[in-house]
Amino acid sequence: MNYQKPLYIQLRELIxxxxxxxxxxxxxxxxxxxxxxxxxxxxxxxxxxxIETIVEEGILYKIKNKGTFVSKQENNxxxxxxxxxxxxxxxxxxxxxxxxxxxxxxxxxxxxxENSHYLEKRLxxxxxxxxxxxxxxxxxxxxxxxxxxxxxxxxxxxxIDSHDFExxxxxxxxxxxxxxxxxxxxxxxxxxxxxxIDKIMSINDESFVYVLEYIGKDKEGNIVEFTKSYxxxxxxxxxxxxx
Amino acid sequence: MRALTQDLxxxxxxxxxxxxxxxxxxDKIPSxxxxxxxxxxxxxxxxxxxxxxENDGIISSKPKVGYYINKERVKRxxxxxxSTIKIISGNSYETSSLVKFExxxxxxxxxxxxxxxxxxxxxxxxxxKKLENTPVCVDYLYLxxxxxxxxxxxxxxxxxxxxxxxxxxxxxxxSSIQKINxxxxxxxxxxxxxxxxEDSVVLQAGSLYDKNxxxxxxxxxxxxxxxxxxxxx
Numbered sequence: 001m002n003y004q005k006p007l008y009i010q011l012r013e014l015i016x017x018x019x020x021x022x023x024x025x026x027x028x029x030x031x032x033x034x035x036x037x038x039x040x041x042x043x044x045x046x047x048x049x050x051i052e053t054i055v056e057e058g059i060l061y062k063i064k065n066k067g068t069f070v071s072k073q074e075n076n077x078x079x080x081x082x083x084x085x086x087x088x089x090x091x092x093x094x095x096x097x098x099x100x101x102x103x104x105x106x107x108x109x110x111x112x113x114e115n116s117h118y119l120e121k122r123l124x125x126x127x128x129x130x131x132x133x134x135x136x137x138x139x140x141x142x143x144x145x146x147x148x149x150x151x152x153x154x155x156x157x158x159x160i161d162s163h164d165f166e167x168x169x170x171x172x173x174x175x176x177x178x179x180x181x182x183x184x185x186x187x188x189x190x191x192x193x194x195x196x197i198d199k200i201m202s203i204n205d206e207s208f209v210y211v212l213e214y215i216g217k218d219k220e221g222n223i224v225e226f227t228k229s230y231x232x233x234x235x236x237x238x239x240x241x242x243x
Numbered sequence: 244m245r246a247l248t249q250d251l252x253x254x255x256x257x258x259x260x261x262x263x264x265x266x267x268x269x270d271k272i273p274s275x276x277x278x279x280x281x282x283x284x285x286x287x288x289x290x291x292x293x294x295x296x297e298n299d300g301i302i303s304s305k306p307k308v309g310y311y312i313n314k315e316r317v318k319r320x321x322x323x324x325x326s327t328i329k330i331i332s333g334n335s336y337e338t339s340s341l342v343k344f345e346x347x348x349x350x351x352x353x354x355x356x357x358x359x360x361x362x363x364x365x366x367x368x369x370x371x372k373k374l375e376n377t378p379v380c381v382d383y384l385y386l387x388x389x390x391x392x393x394x395x396x397x398x399x400x401x402x403x404x405x406x407x408x409x410x411x412x413x414x415x416x417x418s419s420i421q422k423i424n425x426x427x428x429x430x431x432x433x434x435x436x437x438x439x440x441e442d443s444v445v446l447q448a449g450s451l452y453d454k455n456x457x458x459x460x461x462x463x464x465x466x467x468x469x470x471x472x473x474x475x476x
Contacts (some may be wrong), residue, residue: 242423
């Protein structure tokens with residue numbers, strides 16, 4: 001923390017940081033002004049000032065006689081940040097978990113898919129090599145956030161079907177098999193949802209989604225994953241970092 | 244519920260077929276009847292698949308004639324700051340027109356996004372980008388007057404921001420966090436981009452910094468989502 005800054009700015013930054021880190025969740029009540037004043041040994045007026053600036057921005061809101069709460073709107077969209085410069089992509093599951101929200105995965109389909117010329121091309125496989133698909137709906141608090149169509153070459157993951165990817169992380173599993181994706185080719189477009197995605201995600205067909213496609217390669221350069229995922233634009237902001 | 248419905252599966256296979264046959268924008272794709280035979284499926288499934296591809300912007304239908312491959316989306320490359328900024332502000336468009344060049348003071352919103360104190364004098368540059376005469380993107384550039392006192396001399400219709408910064412000010416933007424959001428905007432933005440009333444706009448925004456992490460500029464693009472694809476290779 002920078003001690004040059006006025007106390008109310010420091011407190012303001014602290015609160016915003018905690019909201020971003022998921023320590024204070026949307027809808028949750030903040031410690032009262034009196035409590036904060038006691039914890040940090042700051043004048044009550046200074047605490048008030050810090051909170052007022054955040055309320056002004058719409059990140060917090062006040063309910064009379066009840067306290068200060070974290071807003072659920074725009075500002076609380078998940079920022080799904082990809083650090084493209086390092087060619088890395090953190091899985092959506094791990095990313096959401098890191099924000100303190102609880103992600104529920106529903107496996108809609110899994111198994112070996114046959115005669116998909118499309119996936120053979122994406123995964124660079126021959127006709128006689130098996131492709132395993134895992135299609136999952138990912139939700140937070142009962143609301144869909146993303147729909148992911150994932151496909152992997154079965155040859156690298158022979159026992160994949162015996163794992164439960166409603167509970168386990170696919171990337172953790174891939175790591176255990178030594179075929180973890182370390183570099184990615186990605187593309188993203190934004191579109192209105194349509195059949196059949198709207199129904200599966202329980203959103204109307206005027207809603208917008210980010211459509212991400214990525215091919216992941218392991219450290220030897222083998223293609224180990226092709227994933228197409230639909231991410232709700234009313235739930236997330238898509239960010240990328242260049243450095 | 245099934246995620247990979249039969250029509251979605253077929254839509255993907257038609258995509259693979261288009262790639263295989265190396266069909267180009269403007270080319271006609273095989274007819275519904277031929278596709279039915281090829282994949283051994285019913286007419287209804289083929290129509291469902293073609294509707295998916297149409298919504299994805301890959302094909303368009305001409306009634307009673309057939310389906311044609313659309314032009315590709317403009318790729319906004321996010322590999323490097325140079326390619327990202329250049330495509331935000333110039334070069335790959337046919338025309339850029341300067342709509343506004345004004346000296347303003349930072350308001351609450353810009354101040355929040357840039358961490359420049361409220362009331363700082365800045366230049367606001369508004370540029371409309373067209374692709375084959377269709378407006379596809381409106382850019383706003385915000386730069387501190389104090390850092391770029393001579394900015395008014397430069398032609399933003401012929402040069403992009405990146406080149407102006409590097410060639411004329413010897414300033415090289417090297418890092419940025421760009422955020423892409425889908426938002427509802429006022430009518431004048433939508434009509435400028437040729438979007439319908441219920442349509443949303445894609446807003447890409449972020450500040451640019453030099454190697455010492457010093458603020459250079461804040462850039463916002465209001466984008467018609469139909470024309471762009473973000474890529475990282």
